[in-house]
Amino acid sequence: xxxxxxxxxxxxxxxxxxxxxxxxxxxxxxxxxxxxxEIEKGLVGGCAYDAHGQxxxxxxxxxxxAADAVIxxxxxxxxxxxVPYDVRPEAGLLRLRKDLALFANLRPAICYPxxxxxxxxxxxxxxxxxxMIVRELTxxxxxxxxxxxxxxxxxxxxxxxxxxxxxxEIERIGRVAFELARKRRNKVTSSEKRNVMKSGVxxxxxxxxxxxxxxxxxxxxxxxADSLGMQLVRWPKQxxxxxxDNLFGDMLSDIAxxxxxxxxxxxxxxxxxxxxxxGQRKALYEPVHGSAPDIAGQGIANPIAMIGxxxxxxxxxxxxxxxxxxxxxxxxxxxxxGLRTADIKGxxxxxxxxxxxxxxxxxxxxxxxx
Ligand code: IPM
Ligand code: MN
Numbered sequence: 001x002x003x004x005x006x007x008x009x010x011x012x013x014x015x016x017x018x019x020x021x022x023x024x025x026x027x028x029x030x031x032x033x034x035x036x037x038e039i040e041k042g043l044v045g046g047c048a049y050d051a052h053g054q055x056x057x058x059x060x061x062x063x064x065x066a067a068d069a070v071i072x073x074x075x076x077x078x079x080x081x082x083v084p085y086d087v088r089p090e091a092g093l094l095r096l097r098k099d100l101a102l103f104a105n106l107r108p109a110i111c112y113p114x115x116x117x118x119x120x121x122x123x124x125x126x127x128x129x130x131x132m133i134v135r136e137l138t139x140x141x142x143x144x145x146x147x148x149x150x151x152x153x154x155x156x157x158x159x160x161x162x163x164x165x166x167x168x169e170i171e172r173i174g175r176v177a178f179e180l181a182r183k184r185r186n187k188v189t190s191s192e193k194r195n196v197m198k199s200g201v202x203x204x205x206x207x208x209x210x211x212x213x214x215x216x217x218x219x220x221x222x223x224x225a226d227s228l229g230m231q232l233v234r235w236p237k238q239x240x241x242x243x244x245d246n247l248f249g250d251m252l253s254d255i256a257x258x259x260x261x262x263x264x265x266x267x268x269x270x271x272x273x274x275x276x277x278x279g280q281r282k283a284l285y286e287p288v289h290g291s292a293p294d295i296a297g298q299g300i301a302n303p304i305a306m307i308g309x310x311x312x313x314x315x316x317x318x319x320x321x322x323x324x325x326x327x328x329x330x331x332x333x334x335x336x337x338g339l340r341t342a343d344i345k346g347x348x349x350x351x352x353x354x355x356x357x358x359x360x361x362x363x364x365x366x367x368x369x370x
Pocket of ligand 2: 251
């Protein structure tokens, strides 16, 4: 049985609450002989700032670099609203993405039939939805320089962010999208704003050339990002894989999350380039939802996105696709049995706690593996 090194960064708010449920699943996989996990834990976000004045310490960055995979909860909260910009909680997550070179962010939006009524959209629009948003994660306006506020000296200030993409960045995220599409329904929708942005003109040009040169067997289309947002709520099932930049991907994946019923349902994987010798990628797995300070500490957060992120880790980092499928099936079964946390309550008569939901998924998994 292989042993993998996991570095857990529960973070702030509901992060630690949902991470506890992942630890139970990992421990069970060890008992079941699927794989064993060496688990270390660190601090990121507001809790790291409180402990040592940084959003993540050098020591914990080194541990993240050394791990086979990083499992991340959530960061941020009103408590840290006024800390200096460079050490705000989100800076810890952005540094992890940048330093580990996690350029490919996979955000699958799957609507379980049992949850179709929890969405604000009509059942027929979202039932059985299965799309994959591939978001570029280490470039664009998130990291482009200059990034600053300058004093113009006349009582005015100027805020500047820079949207910048190089050919290689567009090509490598494009390849991730095309490769994924080949294993799915073989369609890629590339999205930018080439009607107003030069980076969008280049994005469109590079994606088209890549398609023609390396992936002519995959169906490809281009949609402007605003129009794509509209199409996502109008008829989301037209999409298979959507590939887009860092900022548009951030926004569009929140929209996609609500198609599945709740932000509490969406897992994600952030992957680096495969090592040419080992084939291994640096990787971080995190739920798309944030730290939800409004419900933190109440034990009512939905752990499904966090558990689903761990399933993605098994699939993409450790080649344990079977175990990942079983976890996802256990989640589907538990939802079909009617169990609901508050965020996906819909018409349910009652709701369960984070622990109850986590343990129900685990019990179902235990049954499936017995
Ligand atoms: C996300 C989050 C982050 C982002 C924040 C917390 C920096 O919204 O992962 O979608 O904007 O990328
Ligand atoms: Mn976001």
